[in-house]
Amino acid sequence: MTTRLQPGDKAPDFTLPTDTGETVTLSDLRGGRVIVYFYPTAMTPGCTTQACDFSDNLDALKAEGYTVLGISKDTTEKLAKFRAKENLTITLLSDVDRDVLTTWGAFGEKKLYGKVVEGVIRSTFVVDADGRIELAQYNVKAAGHVAKLRKDLGLETA
Template identity: 60%
Template sequence: MSQRLEVGDPAPDFTLPAVPGGTFSLSGHRGRSVVVYFYPAASTPGCTTQACDFRDSLASLQGAGYDVVGVSPDDLDALQRFAADEHLTYPLASDPDHAVLQAWGAWGEKTAYGRASTGVIRSTVVVDPEGRVALARYGVRASGHVARLREELGLG
């Protein structure tokens, strides 16, 4: 199991291929807070719920100084279809070798429906403008997570 990040830790920098086009680099967002959320698979019910919740809250998050990026092991074609189908307007980054997922503590053993497996642990980490972890939540539920996150960030 990978080591989970804690408040105050430096957020591991990463650059990943992303849609729409190009790459997403955490260091490229220095000076703004970034919500980095990790999800198991594009176009699945839970991941779609979570992605659409972030989409629907994006304007208020950005207005409060937060950028958003979703990270999954999906390839770019799957991410492109997901973004188009759900009208997602923030970057989705591809981490097929799980290196970023592991560095951020979002890859490891998990239990679903009574079965243990290794995979993506649905997680959200908020990085402050200086590149440090401001909030870290692991094993979150897809439904209602963005609303709870907004409350924790003081955005109501």
């Protein structure tokens, strides 16, 4: 059973490479709120819907003080192609070893088409300015997720 993070938990720190060749360390973003979302695979329909939705809402989220990080097990090269193909503006991070995915409870057993499989669990977290989990959502739906998240956070819709 995968351990799941709960509101109030300390957000596990990480340093991961981006598709642009930089690295991002979560603890470097303290003082601001961070939306960390995990998705199964770049360039698939659901993941594209979700990434485009976050990109479309990025300016409004930034205006509310949020940084958005999308994390998958894809290579940085695949993430770069994903960014270019879909004109994404969010930060994409690569966790090919699945260490961060596992630590955050976003990799493990899940149901897929009625079967139990092991894989990435589509999940979203909000980390507060002090580095604690403010909101933890597992098994989220790709379509309409950002609108639901904005509502859950008490933000006006874009």
